[in-house]
Amino acid sequence: MDALFRKEFHPGAVIFREGEAGETAFVIESGGVEISAFRGDTKVVIATLGEGELFGEMALIDGQVRSATARATTNTTLIIIARDQVERRIDGVDPLLNLFLKVILKRLRTTTRLLDLHREHPDGADSTRFRRVDQSFDEVRDHAMSLLKVEQELRQAIERDEFELFFQPVTRASDSTVAGAEALIRWQHPQRGLVSPLEFIDLAEDTGLIVPIGLWVLENACNALRTFNDSVAETYDNAPHSFMSVNLSARQIIEPGLPEAIYEILTRTETNPKHLKLEVTESVLMGDPETAAIVLGELKEFGVTLAVDDFGTGYSSLSYLHRFPIDVIKIDQSFVLGMLEDSANLKIVRGIISLARELGMQVIAEGVERQEQLTLLADFDCDYIQGYLFSKPAPLEEISAAVRRKFG
Ligand code: C2E
Ligand code: CA
Ligand code: CA
Secondary structure (H helix, E strand, O other): OHHHHEEEEOOOOEEEOOOOEOOEEEEEEEOOEEEEEEEOOEEEEEEEEOOOOEEOHHHHHHOOEOOOEEEEOOOEEEEEEEHHHHHHHHHHOOHHHHHHHHHHHHHHHHHHHHHHHHHHOOOOOOHHHHOOOOHHHHHHHHHHHHHHHHHHHHHHHHHOOOEEEEEEEEEEOOOOOEEEEEEEEEEEEOOOEEEOHHHOHHHHHHHOOHHHHHHHHHHHHHHHHHHHHHHHHHHOOOOOOOEEEEEOOHHHHOOOOHHHHHHHHHHHOOOOHHHEEEEEEHHHHHHOHHHHHHHHHHHHHHOOEEEEEEEOOOOOOOOOHHHOOOOEEEEOHHHHHHOOOOHHHHHHHHHHHHHHHHOOOEEEEEOOOOHHHHHHHHHOOOOEEEOOOOOOOEOHHHHHHHHHOOOO
16 A cells, blocks of 8 residues: 555666656655756756655646656655646636646746756747647636636626525415515626526635625615515415525635624614524535534524525435524425425425424425425425425515415
8 A cells, every 4th residue: 555655766766757747746755856957968956855845746737748857866765646636636726726826837837948948049049939739728727717707797796786686485385375585696697687696606605705795685685575574464464574585605604794794784674683584505504513503603692593405415414403503494495396206205305394393493395396295295294385386586576566466
């Protein structure tokens, strides 16, 4: 096993040669290494390395050949770093940082070559001779550029007020009266038209832009709750006050000051915290459970309601649930959509509802499209349902009008 990670070299042994393809980088565990290259016919020593130093990394990152030769100067043990170990990490890095890394390396290589050439032919160094078609570099650049472009557009969208909220009603499974709504963001893009959150929420998360966007959503959802609740109150006698659900992403949870910012919006919009449901996914809870528990605990103290969204898709272990002050479980739509055709899905739905009962939590089933699903869910004692059966998400005026018509 060890042989895969370590290699021994005797004094004078070549580790790699200039011009070879490079599949590994090395760290010197003990011993010494000399890095040299030929400049014309002259061998030039570029560096002498000792214990703990890294070499051979350039070829690994940009896929070019070795620019120098490495030789052991004494009995030397090297720790080997394989290409896939590095590629896996680079793939996970921020695309812009990846581009920076590659650009810096490319510049370094070009500069070194130009200096060499200048030394050899002081009069006629020509950089074009060294321009190579490097496909992986172009891909990294294109990817980073298209993300940068969307990021720039997202920033402008905030300034130009291009976001819009749609609302989807949540009804009681027992009698189909309206209990509340979920606020779902849309982007009214000047060229592309209405853009789904599935296309920009991840990027908004990665860039941190979800923080201002999320507060915008919360404020507008709180303002919409008043109008929405009025339409419910007009439609049903003695209807309890409606709730408004708002999604919170992982990036928002770790933002310092989030509970205070939410509290400030609730106060400014004169919203009773108990009418706000904040939805987080299982992955938000599990990504950084300590922070999530603290932040959700603080939110809970103001009296807001907390829901786990997309329940059943993240972690099979249920033991984490009681660590968070969760009031509501939202069964993921994939289980609900499949429950009529697939008995396993049906059992999962029933199981989640009874689990919620045991834990004293309420249940919302998402993705309810058919009357048969609603009938079964009501039989299982599910509290609320949400889905196309009653309404797709739509602008506030449309939803309020649909509530008044009772979706007929
Ligand atoms: P989600 O929170 O799970 O929202 C439910 C999604 O399911 C919505 O998609 C809704 O349109 C869709 N849906 C509702 N009923 C049905 C149904 O009966 N059948 C089917 N097939 N689909 C149904 P939407 O609006 O495209 O939102 C997608 C996701 O984007 C949301 O999933 C949520 O994760 C995220 N998102 C939306 N708005 C926000 C926001 O303001 N902040 C954050 N952080 N995320 C948001
Ligand atoms: Ca949600
Ligand atoms: Ca969901």
